[in-house]
Amino acid sequence: MSRSHVVDSLTATDFLHKHLEPGLPVVVRGTLNGWRVPPPWGLTWLKERFGDCEVPLFDTLFAMEELVTFGDYVDTHTGMDTGLDENTSIPPYLRWFTQQSKDQMITADEAFEELADYWAVPSWLPQGDYVFPPASGQLDATRDSFPARGMFVCGTGGRTRLHVDPWASDACLCQVTGDKRFIMFPPEAGEFLTDGNGGTVDLDEPDGTRFPEWRRAVPALDEVLSPGDAIFIPQGWYHTAIALTDSVSLTWNFTHRVHEERFGAYLSSGGEADPVVAYFMSNDERP
Numbered sequence: 012m013s014r015s016h017v018v019d020s021l022t023a024t025d026f027l028h029k030h031l032e033p034g035l036p037v038v039v040r041g042t043l044n045g046w047r048v049p050p051p052w053g054l055t056w057l058k059e060r061f062g063d064c065e066v067p068l069f070d071t072l073f074a075m076e077e078l079v080t081f082g083d084y085v086d087t088h089t090g091m092d093t094g095l096d097e098n099t100s101i102p103p104y105l106r107w108f109t110q111q112s113k114d115q116m117i118t119a120d121e122a123f124e125e126l127a128d129y130w131a132v133p134s135w136l137p138q139g140d141y142v143f144p145p146a147s148g149q150l151d152a153t154r155d156s157f158p159a160r161g162m163f164v165c166g167t168g169g170r171t172r173l174h175v176d177p178w179a180s181d182a183c184l185c186q187v188t189g190d191k192r193f194i195m196f197p198p199e200a201g202e203f204l205t206d207g208n209g210g211t212v213d214l215d216e217p218d219g220t221r222f223p224e225w226r227r228a229v230p231a232l233d234e235v236l237s238p239g240d241a242i243f244i245p246q247g248w249y250h251t252a253i254a255l256t257d258s259v260s261l262t263w264n265f266t267h268r269v270h271e272e273r274f275g276a277y278l279s280s281g282g283e284a285d286p287v288v289a290y291f292m293s294n295d296e297r298p
């Protein structure tokens with residue numbers, strides 16, 4: 012496996028030409044260490060701020076299961092300090108998203124407002140020229156809303172099953188607390204990883220009947236993200252993540268102007284009906 016996708020620093024120009032345009036992932040080590048409150052952010056510190064907030068818990072993909080308080084989640088599902096082994100049960104996953112559809116009741120908007128001064132978007136990401144969310148000026152994920160912008164918290168063993176991100180969009184994930192293993196496959200591996208009916212293999216419990224060739228898919232990236240690291244997840248790449256310790260990440264999705272055509276094709280082939288797309292693309296739905 013080539014490791015050219017792991018770097019210790021990155022310029023905006025290199026990011027644009029070597030990663031964003033061609034759709035190639037990159038892990039940038041330590042790129043968040045200049046934050047006003049540098050990683051790691053302690054779970055106790057977060058609980059002091061947000062302990063009473065109601066937050067949604069999810070399964071290992073994107074199915075919402077229950078609402079609890081942030082404090083209850085931290086008390087119940089983190090701090091075991093057992094280390095990850097085959098006996099570790101899979102805790103639910105706290106995904107606390109800012110507003111991204113008209114009907115969303117629970118949002119992380121106030122929490123993001125409170126944290127806005129404490130962190131910064133990686134310096135290599137574009138500051139403007141986004142087509143999704145649409146904006147004529149600059150956008151900054153610390154202050155502006157993005158699709159799937161959220162704080163992801165999980166105890167050791169928490170995971171996100173293999174998937175491709177929606178909305179024909181790219182994503183950035185900042186690892187704030189703990190270690191998280193990220194495994195990625197290029198879009199071409201879809202031939203082995205999917206069943207042709209919208210199903211993607213669960214690498215933790217692969218169903219060899221539905222996905223007879225899943226073993227032929229070769230990961231192009233298998234890296235542990237530590238506090239201070241960030242990863243770029245290009246559209247179409249299959250990815251799965253597992254928390255090796257209690258973990259906190261900040262993440263959001265976007266489409267830059269260089270992929271305007273791809274996004275246009277997505278919109279005209281039914282994407283416009285997606286509630287998240289509708290929320291961001293129509294002026295009357297957003298505040």
Ligand SMILES: O=C(O)CCC(=O)C(=O)O
Nearest residue numbers: 163170171176250252260
């Ligand atoms: O950090 C994770 O658990 C996975 C993040 C991710 O892939 C997503 O939210 O789309």
Ligand SMILES: [Fe+2]
Nearest residue numbers: 174175176250
């Ligand atoms: Fe994802």
